[in-house]
Amino acid sequence: MSGLVDIGANLAHRSFRGDLGEVLEGAARAGVGAIVVTGTSVTASAAAADLAARERAGPVALTSTAGIHPHEARTFGPLAAATLRELAQRDVVVAVGECGRDYNRDFSPRPAQRACFEAQLELAAELRMPVFMHERDAHDDFLAVVRRHRPRLVAAVVHCFTGTAREAEAYLDLDLHLGITGWICDERRGRHLADVVRAIPEDRLMIETDAPFLLPRDLPAAPSSRRNEPRFLPHVLRAVARARGADEAAVAASTSRVARSFFGLGG
Numbered sequence: 001m002s003g004l005v006d007i008g009a010n011l012a013h014r015s016f017r018g019d020l021g022e023v024l025e026g027a028a029r030a031g032v033g034a035i036v037v038t039g040t041s042v043t044a045s046a047a048a049a050d051l052a053a054r055e056r057a058g059p060v061a062l063t064s065t066a067g068i069h070p071h072e073a074r075t076f077g078p079l080a081a082a083t084l085r086e087l088a089q090r091d092v093v094v095a096v097g098e099c100g101r102d103y104n105r106d107f108s109p110r111p112a113q114r115a116c117f118e119a120q121l122e123l124a125a126e127l128r129m130p131v132f133m134h135e136r137d138a139h140d141d142f143l144a145v146v147r148r149h150r151p152r153l154v155a156a157v158v159h160c161f162t163g164t165a166r167e168a169e170a171y172l173d174l175d176l177h178l179g180i181t182g183w184i185c186d187e188r189r190g191r192h193l194a195d196v197v198r199a200i201p202e203d204r205l206m207i208e209t210d211a212p213f214l215l216p217r218d219l220p221a222a223p224s225s226r227r228n229e230p231r232f233l234p235h236v237l238r239a240v241a242r243a244r245g246a247d248e249a250a251v252a253a254s255t256s257r258v259a260r261s262f263f264g265l266g267g
C-alpha cells in the first residue's frame with residue numbers, strides 16, 4: 001500500500017505558487033502517495049509537466065496530463081496540436097487531457113470544443129495513452145464523440161463526474177472510468193451522487209480533489225483561503241466509502257490500485 005492517488009489536482013494553478021512544497025508535504029502526511037497534475041492548456045500542461053519533473057524526488061510521486069480544456073478550445077490550432085504531441089511524449093506525462101465538452105459556461109464555441117476534443121482523442125489513440133476527460137452539461141454531445149472514438153482508446157476517465165445515474169450508466173457501458181471529487185460532500189448539489197457512486201464497479205472508480213477548486217463543503221476545519229488541496233483527499237475517500245457502505249481501507253486500496261493501473265504508475 002503506497003498511499004492514495006489524487007487523479008486530478010491543478011497544482012500548476014497560480015494559487016499554489018507560493019507554497020507548493022508545503023502543499024506536497026501536507027498531502028504526504030495525509031496519506032496521499034501520488035498526484036496526477038492536470039494540464040488544461042498548452043501552457044498549463046507544460047507547466048504541469050515541468051512541475052511534476054522537478055518534484056520527482058519529493059514526498060509525493062507526481063506525474064501530469066497534457067491537454068486542452070474545452071474552455072480553452074478556441075486556442076486550438078496546428079501549433080497547439082504540435083506542442084501537445086511533444087508534451088504528451090514526455091516521460092512524466094501519463095495521460096492526454098483534460099479534454100472534453102463544457103456547455104455550462106460555453107467559454108469556447110461548441111464547434112471548436114468538438115474539434116479540439118476529437119484531435120486529443122486521436123492523439124491518445126495514436127500514442128496509446130489513457131485520456132482524462134471533462135464533461136459539464138454536455139452529456140449527449142460528449143457521449144456521441146466518445147462513442148465513436150472508444151474502440152481505439154486504451155482507457156478513458158470522465159473526471160469530476162457529477163451527473164445522473166443514467167449518465168453514469170452510459171459511460172460505464174462504454175467501459176469508461178469515473179473520477180469522484182468532493183462534489184459528493186455537497187449537501188445541496190451532490191446528494192444524488194451517493195446513489196450513483198454505490199453503483200460504480202470497484203474497478204472503474206477513482207477519486208480526486210480537483211484542487212484548488214471544489215473544497216468539500218462539509219470539511220470540519222476548512223482553510224480560510226477556501227483553497228482545496230490534495231491533503232483533503234481522505235475526506236473525499238470517506239464520503240465515497242460511506243456512500244458505498246464499504247470499509248474505508250478497502251476503498252482506499254481499490255481506488256489506488258485502479259488509478260495506478262489506469263495511469264501506468266509504479267508502486
Ligand SMILES: [Zn+2]
Pocket residue numbers: 098133134135159160
Ligand atoms: Zn475538469
